[in-house]
Each structure stands twice: as structure tokens, then as C-alpha cells.
Amino acid sequence: MKKTLVSLALLAVAAVPLAGCGDDAKGGSGGDSAKTITLIAKGTDDHWTLVRKGAEAAGKDLGYKINFNAPDTENEGDKQINMLQSAINDHPAGIGIAPQDGAQNAAPKLLETAKEKGIPVVAFDTPVKGTDVPLTTIASDNQGMGAQLAENLAKQMGGEGKVGVVIQGLLGTAAQRRDGFTGWMKDNAPGVEIVSIQNGEADPAKSRDKAQGILQAHPDLKGLAGTSQYSTIAIADEVAAKKMDVKVVGIDAGPDILTLIDEDKISGIVTQNPYQIGYQTVEVLAKAASGEKPSKETITTQSVWVTKQNLSDPEIKTTLGIDG
Numbered sequence: 001m002k003k004t005l006v007s008l009a010l011l012a013v014a015a016v017p018l019a020g021c022g023d024d025a026k027g028g029s030g031g032d033s034a035k036t037i038t039l040i041a042k043g044t045d046d047h048w049t050l051v052r053k054g055a056e057a058a059g060k061d062l063g064y065k066i067n068f069n070a071p072d073t074e075n076e077g078d079k080q081i082n083m084l085q086s087a088i089n090d091h092p093a094g095i096g097i098a099p100q101d102g103a104q105n106a107a108p109k110l111l112e113t114a115k116e117k118g119i120p121v122v123a124f125d126t127p128v129k130g131t132d133v134p135l136t137t138i139a140s141d142n143q144g145m146g147a148q149l150a151e152n153l154a155k156q157m158g159g160e161g162k163v164g165v166v167i168q169g170l171l172g173t174a175a176q177r178r179d180g181f182t183g184w185m186k187d188n189a190p191g192v193e194i195v196s197i198q199n200g201e202a203d204p205a206k207s208r209d210k211a212q213g214i215l216q217a218h219p220d221l222k223g224l225a226g227t228s229q230y231s232t233i234a235i236a237d238e239v240a241a242k243k244m245d246v247k248v249v250g251i252d253a254g255p256d257i258l259t260l261i262d263e264d265k266i267s268g269i270v271t272q273n274p275y276q277i278g279y280q281t282v283e284v285l286a287k288a289a290s291g292e293k294p295s296k297e298t299i300t301t302q303s304v305w306v307t308k309q310n311l312s313d314p315e316i317k318t319t320l321g322i323d324g
Contacts, residue, residue: 032065033090033091033092033093034093035063035064035065035093036064036065036066036067036090036092036093037055037059037064037065037066037067037092037093037094037095037096037282037285037286037289038066038067038068038069038087038090038092038094038095038096039051039052039055039066039067039068039069039095039096039097039098039124039278039281039282040069040070040080040083040084040087040095040096040097040098041068041069041070041098041125042070042071042074042080042098042099042100042125042126043070043071043072043073043074043202044070044071044072044073045229045230045254046229046252046253046254046255046256046257047229047252047253047254047272047274048070048274049254050274050275050278050320050321051098051124051125051274051275051277051278051281052066052068052278053275053278053321054274054275054276054277054278054279054280054282054321055068055096055278055279055281055282056068056278057275057278057279058278058279058280058281058282058283058286059282062282062283062286064093064282064286066282067087067092069083069087070083071083071100073202073203074100074168074169074202075100075102075201075202075203076100076102077100077101077102077103077104077106078102078103080097080099080100080102080103081103081106081107081110084097084103084107084110084111085110088110088113088114088117088119091117091119092119093119093120093285093286093289094119094120094121094122094285094286094288094289095114095119095120095121095122095285096121096122096123096124096281096282096285097111097121097122097123097124097128097134098123098124098125098126099123099126099127099128099129099172101169101170101171101172101174104128104129104130104171104172105130107128107131108128108129108130108131108133111128111131111133111134112131112133114133115133120135120285120288120289121133121134121135122134122135122136122137122138122281122284122285122288122294123136123137123138123139124137124138124139124277124278124281125138125139125140125173125277126139126172126173127139127172127298135284135288135293135294136284136294136296136297136298136299137297137298137299138277138280138281138284138298138299138301139173139277139298139299139300139301140272140273140277140300140301140302140303141300141303142173142176142177142180143176143177143179143180143183144180144303145177145180145251145270145272145303146176146177146178146179146180146181146182146183146184146227146251147180147181147183147184148180148270148303148305149177149180149181149225149227149249149250149251149270150180150181150182150184150185150188150189150225151184151188152249152268152270152305153223153225153247153249154184154185154188154189154192156223156247156249156267156268157192157222157223157247159189159191159192160191160192160222161191161192161193161221161222161223162192162193162194162195162218162220162221162222162223163185163192163193163194163195163221163222163223163224163225164194164195164196164197164198164211164214164215164218164221164223164224164225165178165181165182165194165196165197165198165224165225165226165227166197166198166199166200166207166210166211166214166224166225166226166227166231166234166235167197167198167199167200167227167228167231168199168200168201168202168207168227168228168230168231169199169201169202170199174199174227174228177227177251178197178227181225181227182194182197192223195214195217195218195221196213196214196217196218198210198211198213198214200228200230200231200234202228202230203230204230204233204234205234207226207230207231207233207234207235208234208235208237208238210231210234211224211231211234211235211238211239212238215238215239215242215244215246219244221244221246222246222247223246223247223248223249224239224246224247224248224249225248225249225250226248226249226250226251227250227251228250228251228252229250229251229252229253229254229256229257231250232248232249232250232251232252232257232266232269233250233256233257233260235248235250236248236250236260236265236266237265239265240265247267248265248266248267249266249267249268249269249270250266250269250270251269251270251271251272252269252271252272253269253271253306253320257269258311258320261306261307261308261311262308262311264308267307268305268306268307269305269306270303270304270305270306271303271304271306271319271320272301272303273301273302273303273304273319274321275318275319275321276301277301280299280301284299304316304319306320
């Protein structure tokens, strides 16, 4: 297990900065724009590292240079919009974007400009609201992931008890995961009471503060769920610090998450297939650059439930991007 964690940790270190194969950390064409695809992610955590890995693998397979760019945090919509404008100015063969909440209002107008210039656009991880410019959205079923999280937590709690949730935002994927979680519990677990849902705003410190507040207000809590990597790590650290007997589950993977699973501080996670999200985004854009449009408005990638017991399974390791 330690070898596995080291391998994934090295992958994350090797991925900084997130400028893909380009020479300029801010993006830029840096070469033949006709053979360049630009992806603009939400942030730089381990999830996006694996998306980038998949995108670059597709670029290698298909003969495209990949410029992979992202703001440092997921609360910098203005920076993401600037990156999108820069990408349009460079006129690559295609643009993929995973819009932050703070970029949703300004993105549609810029994407119209991309369309006018003949640049194919694909949304990945998160749909772009208020526009039909993206040829498709390549993403996980976030509502389904929330339901999957709820189902597994309910099983671990024996179908009864109080639970709390720390989410990463109020819009987009955050809202979908929250609704999937609460909807499944309401319909399938009458013995489980959701006593608090708090927004950690995709910030580690704020997420831990929210977890602390839930635990203080509900000392008899039996389960605590995080809907993102930030919130899951935060609640696991807080539960461990308080030495409380609370089941901790979450969504998304990374070296820190896997370490916490190995230490029995997280009992399970639902993880997306970020590698495939990155790969398929580039694949669709490469086909679009040749005139082939996708047949579906949404392309859904599968999520899986990961625990200490199945972490070494080949299928799980592939999903997590773990080598060896």
C-alpha cells in the first residue's frame, strides 16, 4: 500500500505546474495552433492532475499538443475567464473548459466568440450554463455519485443515525452531489437523519471549520460526508483530532485521501474517472477538428466505490491513475 501511495504522490508532484506540454505556464500557443488543444480546468488538486494525465495521453495517441491550464484555486472565476480569452486568441484546434461557478456568467459570451472563429468547444467535468456552444459535456453523473455516497454511508451506519454533510459550493456539481445524497437518503433510508449541510466553499480551512461546527452541535453524529476532496480531507482530520466514532466518507481521490483510507480515517470514497474525462475530452475535440461531431449532448463516465479492501484491485488502480 505504501508503494501505491508513493507512486500517486510522485504523480501529483510531477504535475506542477499545470501547463501541460506547453512552454508557457499561462498557456499560449507555443507552436502550431492547428495541432494544439487547450483545456482549462477548475483547479490544480489531484483530481485535475489525473484529468491532465488522461488528456496528455490522448494528445500523444492522436498527435496533438495539449495546453492544460487552471487557476490555483477553484474560487478564481475571473482568472479562468482570462485563460479562456487567451485560449481563444491563440485559436487552437479545440478548447475544453470545466467552468468554475464564478466563470459561469461570463463564459457563454466568450464561447460564442470561439464558435464564430470556428473553434470547437467541449465542456468537461461541469456543464456551461446559458449556452449551447459546447458540442458535448464529458462528466461524471454527479447526482448519481451523491446517491452512491449516501447508499454506502447508510450501509456502514446500519441504516440509522444522524449524519452531516460538508459540500464544496452551492451551484453546479456541488448542488448535484448534494441533491443526489439527500434524495437517496430521503427515499431509501428513513432511519437516517441529515442534521446539517454546510458549505465549505472548496476551501480546506473553511471546510474543517464547518466540520468542527457540525460535530460540536451534534455529539451523537454517526456519519459525516464530504462532497469533494477538500471537504473529505477536512472532515477526516477533524474527526480524527476529536477521536470521535464517526463514519467518514467522501467524493474524489488523491494521495492524501488514499493515505487517510489506509489509516482507517476514511471508510470509503466515491471517485470519478478523471483520467477518462481528460482522455475523452481531447478525443472528442480532435474528432471535431476533423469535422466529426459527437452524437450525445452528455458523455457520462463511470464512478466507483473505493475502500481499503478494494484499493489494490487492478480496475480501481486504473481509475485512480496508479501505476504498477
